[in-house]
Amino acid sequence: MALRELIEELSSIDKTTLAAVVFVGLVTYRVYYHYSVYVDVESVGVPPGILGPWKAALRHTKEADALIKEGYKKYSKDGKFFKIASIPRYLVFPTDPKHLQEMNSAPDHVLSFGDAGADRISIDYTMDHSFRTETYHLKVIQVYLTQRLSSILPEIISEVTLAWQENTNIGDEWTEVNVWDIMLKVISRTINRMYVGLPLCRNQEYLDNLVEYATTTSKSGIIIDMAPRILKPLVSWYILDKPKKLKKLMKFVGPLFEERKKKMKELGDKWTDRPDDAIQWILDSAPLGADTDTESLVNRILFLNFAAIHTTSISITQALYDLAVHTDLHNPLKDEITSVIAEEGGWTKQGLTKMKKLDSVLKESQRMNNVTSIAMMRKAMVPYTFSDGTFIPKGTWLCAPAAAIHKQEEMQYDGFRWERLRKEEGQAAKHQMVSTSVEYLSFGHGRHACPGRFFAANELKILVASIILNYEFKSPTGERPKNGHFGVSCVPDRGVNMLFRKRKDV
DSSP states (O other), X not given: OHHHHHHHHHOOSOOOHHHHHHHHHHHHHHHHHHTTSOOOSEESSOOSSTTHHHHHHHHHHHHHHHHHHHHHHHHGGGTOOEEEEOSSOEEEEOOSHHHHHHHHHSOTTTEEHHHHHHHHTTHHHHSOXXXXXXXXXXHIIIIIHHHTHHHHHHHHHHHHHHHHHHHOOOOSSOEEEOHHHHHHHHHHHHHHHHHTOTTGGGOHHHHHHHHHHHHHHHHHHHHHHHSOGGGHHHHHHHHTOHHHHXXXXXXXXXXXXXXXHHHHHHHGGGOOSOOOSHHHHHHHHOOTTOOOOHHHHHHXXXXXXXXXXXXXXXXXXXXXXXXXXXXXXXXXXXXXXXHHHHHHTSOOHHHHHHOHHHHHHHHHHHHHSOSBSOEEEEEESXXXXXXXXXXXXXXXXXXXXXXXXXXXXXXXXXXXXHHHHTTSTTOTTTTSTTOOOSSOOBTBOGGGSOTTHHHHXXXXXXXXXXXXXXXXXXXXXXXXXXXXXXXXXXXXOTTOOEEEEEOTTO
């Protein structure tokens, strides 16, 4: 029954008896194959016996977060490592900040962030194998979006406002709103205003296909990761049907790339008024000799959407769920936002940095509701030994127990916690939402910290600020919706509604 539930939860495709048998075989193979990489650290949640890892791996699908917290509570006092079983592999967790720093400092050819991330989403099958070596599209996130924020801010404000208005019908009376559904639409549209521009960012067929692609890719990547290498292509073909999904999106984005490539070839450096969007940024970032085939370029736009849509939608939904049960924070937030906008003469990048209460609320929500229970994933490319002598064999996966570090029992929700801490001498920068450390890992840490966190933080601020300024909202039950957990992922309850109405003082 556990396997059947696992399959149904990961994929919406119909399952036959044959597929179930094949899947059991694949998972069994993976359990014994990967657990042959023995790491001599304490195990959490693995019962004794030959089937112990199997039972633990199945338990991981529903209780990974609890298992990680159990291990951290038990072993962090002594700075020990521990491991938990998942279906594809064991996950090994350092608990001592010193060891987390060592892990972070190790070069990529020793402990690889890229290989861990690529394997986790089965990038060779869900996206494009060239992404392992040619990552120039990431410059869109690392450089362009952050640097261009001031100039594109009016477009973001415009799209957020219009998308919200067109997807809701909120008046003076309390109205039920499914926050997750609305935010998925608003986020996908707003991000694509920056990625593909008008009018495509408002094409609902394109956006629907994009969201379906991102959702299916995420689920399929998890299943493919469980299969032995020789069967990955077969499993990918069976559950993903990537060519069909790519074809649907190629018809929208492909012609844009073709047109831009043609103009770049014709005009060269004389083309000075190039569009300021991700289509152009990707083309401008491509190094000499890089794969600029239209299909590969479209895959890069899809990857950027995959990386942004769901994580941002989850974060904004979680923040609004928190605020819906902490309505005492609304007026102080509104006062801060109103004051900053008046002081700046409108929405500005500098103004967003001055919204410290808002920054604090968003950071606290991320601390309490991690998108994933782990951070700083690394795959050991060679054997590695930590300073305390702990030996890590080649092929081992290391992770930081992020949610366990964040959610200490004595630290209950406190929306303005970080705003107060920033007032202490020398602490202003440390406690910003975008600042990372081994104590705050929502965006990872170090050189592999999320490059899009600066843009994402500002996008979240704009969304929440716009809602706070114009609406009252609350939980209809007075209680916060509970999160759901699958593996190391934490997701908000997507089926609940919040109550909204227009502010009377607007």
